[in-house]
Amino acid sequence: MASNKPAPESPSRFVPEYSHDFTAGPGTAFGPDHGSDYGTDRGSDFGNGFRADEAEADRAWEEWNPTEESVRPVRGKHRVAKQRNGLARSSTVLGVGVIAAVGAGGMATAQSKPPVSISLPDSIADNLPDAKSLPGVSALFSGESDAGKPETATASAPLTTAGITTAEAEQGTTDAGEALRARILQQAEQQQGAADAEAKAAEEKAAAEKAAAEAKKQQDAAEAKVAAEKKKAAEEAKKKAEALRLAKLAASYSLPTTSYTITSTFGEAGSMWSSGYHTGLDFAAPTGTPIKAIHSGTIKSAGYSGSYGYRTVLELEDGTELWFCHQSSIDVAVGQKVTTGDTIGRVGATGNVTGPHLHLEVHTPDGTGIDPMAWLRARGLTV
Structure with missing residues (x-):
């Protein structure tokens, strides 16, 4: 000492x-x-x-x-x-x-x-602190001895608790440096965890968006396929409906004669026609071949008509007129009602002709002449 x-x-x-x-x-x-x-x-x-x-x-x-x-x-x-x-x-x-x-x-x-x-x-x-409050000094005043205590008892006590939170103090933390280090590590772990969570969320979002885009693509493809199938089915249904309509019309309409040959069509130009062009459709057939009513109607006129020869006019319910010309004979009278397929006359060569044939004309209710072939086909008849 x-x-x-x-x-x-x-x-x-x-x-x-x-x-x-x-x-x-x-x-x-x-x-x-x-x-x-x-x-x-x-x-x-x-x-x-x-x-x-x-x-x-x-x-x-x-x-x-x-x-x-x-x-x-x-x-x-x-x-x-x-x-x-x-x-x-x-x-x-x-x-x-x-x-x-x-x-x-x-x-x-x-x-x-x-x-x-x-x-x-x-x-x-x-302004000085109480000496008894200082770590390791209070034993001097209380008469306590450190002989029976570990040597590290006083050294382990911190000189200050600055930087130690209440929660850390309650957990037994006494070293401010270690507490700061623990907080830094905890903050780093939290930041890393937040970064990992954000990256995972971004990956999940990207995967969800990709899955949604793929699902939408598949849905669009499926919808397009369904739409195409529906369109095809609609077209087929339309064709079937038209075929059924024509079949029904065909059941109520018929061609004017059989065993024929089309020799002249509507609109052909030539000097042999007074109008300068052909106004009907010619069915060439042997003389005496039966001429049938194309549809049900009423006989409006029947007789000789100049260059048309013997002509029969059949008026339908909608006002359309069908002219049957160059007949060799007439088998109906004016005002007579006929049905589809009834014989109304015979093929001949009367009037302005070069040979036996049936000259067929179609006139609308206002008197306008139209193409007979198109009119017949519109009603399911094959010419």
């Missing part, structure tokens, strides 16, 4: 003592007739040969052991140590000695020297 003995005092320091009165006059210490500076009776330089270190030589110095009473702060008082034989010992000098002793080998102890109180100004002492 190091000693906190004060540094040795200077041997050249003296405290003078005077044997003369401090009265002015001849023969006195400060009189004008005095032959020396300070008096006649000087055994040394400053008085009677007295040395401070001689008075202190017989004093024994021992180690000082601070106690609870000696280190307790004194509030409101400023104590100054008394001078001993001319040497002023203040709390400052004592503090320097304590610091030197602690730095050299630890805190020294003194068994016999009375404790010296260390005081601080109120402005400082009032």
Whole structure:
């Protein structure tokens, strides 16, 4: 253990003592007739040969052991140590000695020297923390011993809890650095987890969009196929309906003759026709071939008609007129009602002709002549 003995005092320091009165006059210490500076009776330089270190030589110095009473702060008082034989010992000098002793080998102890109180100004002492609240110091004041405790008990206690949250303190965390490190790692893990979750969400979104696009593509293809099938079915149904309609019409319509040959069609130009073009459809057949009613109707006229020869006009219910010309004979009379397939006359060569044939004309209700072949085909007849 190091000693906190004060540094040795200077041997050249003296405290003078005077044997003369401090009265002015001849023969006195400060009189004008005095032959020396300070008096006649000087055994040394400053008085009677007295040395401070001689008075202190017989004093024994021992180690000082601070106690609870000696280190307790004194509030409101400023104590100054008394001078001993001319040497002023203040709390400052004592503090320097304590610091030197602690730095050299630890805190020294003194068994016999009375404790010296260390005081601080109120402005400082009032702001200092309670010594008992400091980690590792409270045991000194409570009288507890660290002999039975692990050496790391005091060292493990942190000097400060700055940076430690209440939750961490409740969990037993005492190291602010470790707590900060744990929070940084936790934050890094949370950020990494958030990044992974975001990447996973992006992948899932992309996969969902791809699946949706594929499903839409398949749905569009299926819908297009269904639409094509529906369109095809509609067209087929339309054709069937038209065929059925024509079949029904064909059942009520028939060709005017059989075993024929088409020799002239509607609209052909030529000088042999008075109008300059052919106004009907010619069915060439042997004379006497039966001519049948194309559809049910009423005989509007029957007789000879100039260049048409013997002609029969059949008026249908919608007002359409069918002219049968160049007949060799007529088998019906005016006003007679006929049905489809009834014989109304015979093929001949009367009128303006070059050979036996049936000249068929079709006139609308307003009297306009139209193409007989197109009219017959529109009613399901094949010419």
